[in-house]
Amino acid sequence: MTATAAVLEDLRxxxxxxxLATDRDLLAGFEVDITGRYRGIAxxxxxxxxxxxxxxxLAACAAAGLPLVPQGGNTxxxxxxxxxxxxxxxSLTGLDWVGEVEPATMQLSVxxxxxxxxxxxAACRAGLELPIDHGARGAATIGGSIATDAGGSLAVGHxxxxxxxxxxxxxxxxxxxxxxxxxxxxxxxxxxxxSLLVGSEGxxxxxxxxxxxxxxxxxxxxxxxxxxPGMEVALALLARLHQVAGLETADFFDPACMELVCARQGLxxxxxxxxxxxVLAQFAGEADVTExxxxxxxxxxxxxxxxxxxxxxxxxxxxxxxxxxxxxxxELGVAHKMDVAVPVEALPEFERRVRELAAxxxxxSLYLFGHLGxxxxxxxxxxxxxxxxxxxxxxxxxAASLGGTISAEHGVGIAKTRFLSLCRSxxxxxxxxxxxxxxxxxxxxxxxxxxxxx
Amino acid sequence: MTATAAVLEDLRxxxxxxxLATDRDLLAGFEVDITGRYRGIAxxxxxxxxxxxxxxxLAACAAAGLPLVPQGGNTxxxxxxxxxxxxxxxSLTGLDWVGEVEPATMQLSVxxxxxxxxxxxAACRAGLELPIDHGARGAATIGGSIATDAGGSLAVGHxxxxxxxxxxxxxxxxxxxxxxxxxxxxxxxxxxxxSLLVGSEGxxxxxxxxxxxxxxxxxxxxxxxxxxPGMEVALALLARLHQVAGLETADFFDPACMELVCARQGLxxxxxxxxxxxVLAQFAGEADVTExxxxxxxxxxxxxxxxxxxxxxxxxxxxxxxxxxxxxxxELGVAHKMDVAVPVEALPEFERRVRELAAxxxxxSLYLFGHLGxxxxxxxxxxxxxxxxxxxxxxxxxAASLGGTISAEHGVGIAKTRFLSLCRSxxxxxxxxxxxxxxxxxxxxxxxxxxxxx
Numbered sequence: 003m004t005a006t007a008a009v010l011e012d013l014r015x016x017x018x019x020x021x022l023a024t025d026r027d028l029l030a031g032f033e034v035d036i037t038g039r040y041r042g043i044a045x046x047x048x049x050x051x052x053x054x055x056x057x058x059x060l061a062a063c064a065a066a067g068l069p070l071v072p073q074g075g076n077t078x079x080x081x082x083x084x085x086x087x088x089x090x091x092x093s094l095t096g097l098d099w100v101g102e103v104e105p106a107t108m109q110l111s112v113x114x115x116x117x118x119x120x121x122x123x124a125a126c127r128a129g130l131e132l133p134i135d136h137g138a139r140g141a142a143t144i145g146g147s148i149a150t151d152a153g154g155s156l157a158v159g160h161x162x163x164x165x166x167x168x169x170x171x172x173x174x175x176x177x178x179x180x181x182x183x184x185x186x187x188x189x190x191x192x193x194x195x196x197s198l199l200v201g202s203e204g205x206x207x208x209x210x211x212x213x214x215x216x217x218x219x220x221x222x223x224x225x226x227x228x229x230x231p232g233m234e235v236a237l238a239l240l241a242r243l244h245q246v247a248g249l250e251t252a253d254f255f256d257p258a259c260m261e262l263v264c265a266r267q268g269l270x271x272x273x274x275x276x277x278x279x280x281v282l283a284q285f286a287g288e289a290d291v292t293e294x295x296x297x298x299x300x301x302x303x304x305x306x307x308x309x310x311x312x313x314x315x316x317x318x319x320x321x322x323x324x325x326x327x328x329x330x331x332x333e334l335g336v337a338h339k340m341d342v343a344v345p346v347e348a349l350p351e352f353e354r355r356v357r358e359l360a361a362x363x364x365x366x367s368l369y370l371f372g373h374l375g376x377x378x379x380x381x382x383x384x385x386x387x388x389x390x391x392x393x394x395x396x397x398x399x400x401a402a403s404l405g406g407t408i409s410a411e412h413g414v415g416i417a418k419t420r421f422l423s424l425c426r427s428x429x430x431x432x433x434x435x436x437x438x439x440x441x442x443x444x445x446x447x448x449x450x451x452x453x454x455x456x
Numbered sequence: 457m458t459a460t461a462a463v464l465e466d467l468r469x470x471x472x473x474x475x476l477a478t479d480r481d482l483l484a485g486f487e488v489d490i491t492g493r494y495r496g497i498a499x500x501x502x503x504x505x506x507x508x509x510x511x512x513x514l515a516a517c518a519a520a521g522l523p524l525v526p527q528g529g530n531t532x533x534x535x536x537x538x539x540x541x542x543x544x545x546x547s548l549t550g551l552d553w554v555g556e557v558e559p560a561t562m563q564l565s566v567x568x569x570x571x572x573x574x575x576x577x578a579a580c581r582a583g584l585e586l587p588i589d590h591g592a593r594g595a596a597t598i599g600g601s602i603a604t605d606a607g608g609s610l611a612v613g614h615x616x617x618x619x620x621x622x623x624x625x626x627x628x629x630x631x632x633x634x635x636x637x638x639x640x641x642x643x644x645x646x647x648x649x650x651s652l653l654v655g656s657e658g659x660x661x662x663x664x665x666x667x668x669x670x671x672x673x674x675x676x677x678x679x680x681x682x683x684x685p686g687m688e689v690a691l692a693l694l695a696r697l698h699q700v701a702g703l704e705t706a707d708f709f710d711p712a713c714m715e716l717v718c719a720r721q722g723l724x725x726x727x728x729x730x731x732x733x734x735v736l737a738q739f740a741g742e743a744d745v746t747e748x749x750x751x752x753x754x755x756x757x758x759x760x761x762x763x764x765x766x767x768x769x770x771x772x773x774x775x776x777x778x779x780x781x782x783x784x785x786x787e788l789g790v791a792h793k794m795d796v797a798v799p800v801e802a803l804p805e806f807e808r809r810v811r812e813l814a815a816x817x818x819x820x821s822l823y824l825f826g827h828l829g830x831x832x833x834x835x836x837x838x839x840x841x842x843x844x845x846x847x848x849x850x851x852x853x854x855a856a857s858l859g860g861t862i863s864a865e866h867g868v869g870i871a872k873t874r875f876l877s878l879c880r881s882x883x884x885x886x887x888x889x890x891x892x893x894x895x896x897x898x899x900x901x902x903x904x905x906x907x908x909x910x
Contacts, residue, residue: 429632
């Protein structure tokens with residue numbers, strides 16, 4: 003029996019029946035990511051259902067030096083949750099409880115394995131909203147969303163997942179628990195371990211539950227799709243949109259995206275085509291903002307083509323051009339996905355120079371979409387071989403050179419560790435390494451993610 | 457020349473003239489805190505004016521093993537910013553620049569040494585608001601407010617200082633800089649060092665600047681002072697107040713506070729006296745909420761005495777009963793100040809048991825006030841000798857036993873290190889110690905604060 007086999011055997015005896023699996027067919031579903039770009043071999047799959055079982059797994063792995071990778075809904079795009087080199091996959095999907103909404107605080111406690119969609123639905127049933135959303139809501143877990151500080155289409159109005167975390171429960175590498183689920187609005191007794199865990203991608207601890215800050219339900223919503231000549235005008239539009247109350251989405255996509263979605267979904271461009279960029283905006287609140295929006299648009303330098311949607315069904319018809327973008331691109335092949343953000347005012351220059359870069363990659367095709375209000379661009383490049391990262395590096399370098407970040411909302415994972423120094427100083431990375439070593443001295447928690455193996 | 461003298465001499469040569477002082481008369485003002493309870497001897501005072509000068513001081517201290525304590529406006533209440541045992545005082549008040557408000561993002565960049573009041577004023581000049589406020593606004597610095605995650609009277613509506621931090625600049629113990637001043641809404645490239653620094657009380661790094669998230673200016677404000685029979689009814693009132701749009705303050709104080717302020721300030725109880733507890737609420741927004749408030753009060757079990765104030769001058773007349781509380785208590789002597797929070801529903805039991813505790817301390821007097829909406833109670837006990845912490849411990853233990861925290865908004869400082877284990881587990885404290893050691897291996901940054909010397 004190998005050393006790993008001995009650890010697994012020991013662990014099997016300490017977990018409920020079925021919580022530790024080594025069946026290769028079963029493991030296969032956990033060994034490849036949604037993009038098809040990242041895959042690896044797992045030594046085993048642990049599926050705990052309680053925090054105590056998570057602690058058992060972590061303590062055993064730390065003691066034996068067996069590396070593990072936490073995995074939520076496996077919807078990540080940077081290889082962060084896929085096993086490598088015989089790591090144990092710690093799936094958190096079994097911790098899928100959803101609590102009751104507490105009306106006084108508008109907070110909802112859920113297990114890390116509950117999906118974003120189920121948490122949204124629980125909020126909705128209480129007349130409230132969980133204002134975090136993206137296309138993978140049906141599979142992405144709350145734990146994974148916190149571990150990657152997920153953003154999405156509502157961040158311009160409501161911030162990222164970090165702003166939703168009113169409480170957190172987690173297990174550290176040595177099996178110790180971090181418990182801050184009391185929902186205290188003010189609690190400054192020592193370092194805020196929950197804040198450090200948000201966005202740490204499972205490398206500093208494993209999130210097992212969260213208390214989410216909800217917001218009041220908005221009775222009215224209005225969506226608008228704009229067709230504009232280019233990114234400069236889109237920024238002028240954005241400034242006007244900010245003047246209208248309740249802006250919660252200001253996404254954009256390019257004509258290649260519109261054509262792709264129309265072709266794949268059997269749709270027609272509702273704005274008749276011929277535009278340089280599309281902007282999808284949404285407003286939510288108590289009042290009808292139709293007139294305020296019209297007034298805001300009056301002062302625009304160029305009159306945009308616009309389709310406005312009020313009711314739910316109409317709004318969904320507009321979102322149907324935005325929502326399937328990731329999936330439609332995935333059907334074309336394995337795309338190089340660069341999730342960057344730049345200061346909003348740098349978006350026109352960023353777009354221009356990315357197009358120049360892509361034009362230099364023969365046979366490539368480029369799809370740009372993202373979140374205008376955040377300066378967050380999803381660069382999707384098809385063409386280069388999966389391991390040819392020359393264009394990836396050029397795009398990340400460009401974003402950093404414009405004062406941006408190489409990772410806006412997808413995380414670093416394994417995809418971007420070697421590029422971290424493009425937007426973080428040597429001193430900052432040294433500090434991150436020191437933090438990692440301090441909390442995970444054996445280096446068993448998702449090694450090689452966020453920070454390259456030393 | 458002693459070793460310390462040699463370091464100081466070296467440092468003097470590397471800083472601008474006057475930036476390093478050892479004059480004892482000058483130092484005296486930095487060696488005692490506002491409560492008079494904490495004092496110590498400093499070896500020197502460093503007053504840098506730039507981040508680079510801060511880095512010079514830190515690197516020199518780390519290299520020589522000379523401990524230092526960062527100090528902002530010296531308005532802390534837990535001894536966190538007062539030197540001990542010949543520490544160097546690193547005053548940040550020289551980094552007092554205030555930038556321009558960026559209208560597109562509603563963000564304001566300021567130096568760590570700018571006062572809260574100056575940052576509020578800059579926001580106001582741009583038609584915006586910085587919704588963090590407390591009585592020490594004229595002296596408390598932004599850096600200190602972030603280092604302690606200051607809360608105050610607006611937290612129930614707008615969160616604590618943590619929610620205001622859209623960007624941060626800091627220097628770590630080794631002199632390395634953390635720079636996240638770009639204001640990117642989404643930026644997940646590695647661990648969020650700024651989040652870890654918020655609330656770390658100068659023990660993990662020295663904050664040198666911040667980018668603050670402002671909010672739109674509220675054209676209308678309404679304040680209301682309620683007199684109620686007791687804390688149970690106050691909680692029923694709180695639930696009604698939450699139903700009115702724009703609740704930003706729900707503070708409370710007890711009859712002893714009312715009597716003290718009236719006596720000290722030459723005021724009269726505007727509600728005629730005879731109440732068990734007072735609640736000061738404030739609403740801010742676009743619309744007049746007078747009617748909504750009246751409707752919400754209708755369903756209360758007992759009719760409260762109430763004074764309502766609309767205009768600024770009227771509102772200030774109501775705040776005049778709340779605002780001078782800390783100062784009025786200070787004039788009575790050196791109070792034991794316990795800044796705790798409990799889950800809101802536990803407030804009645806907490807109050808009852810604190811009164812029992814105080815009644816058992818012969819010759820003591822008790823003043824309770826705080827933030828009803830946060831469950832944050834400031835327990836002020838006069839009577840016991842400064843070093844008699846028996847009552848302090850009992851109160852902190854009580855708060856923790858009710859699911860609360862021993863430190864809501866003042867921080868741990870040196871006052872509460874030995875009580876940290878009342879609300880943090882051994883594993884959590886071990887993790888905090890590991891983090892501290894990893895970022896400050898020489899242990900020069902505010903040693904003995906937050907975590908007791910090992």
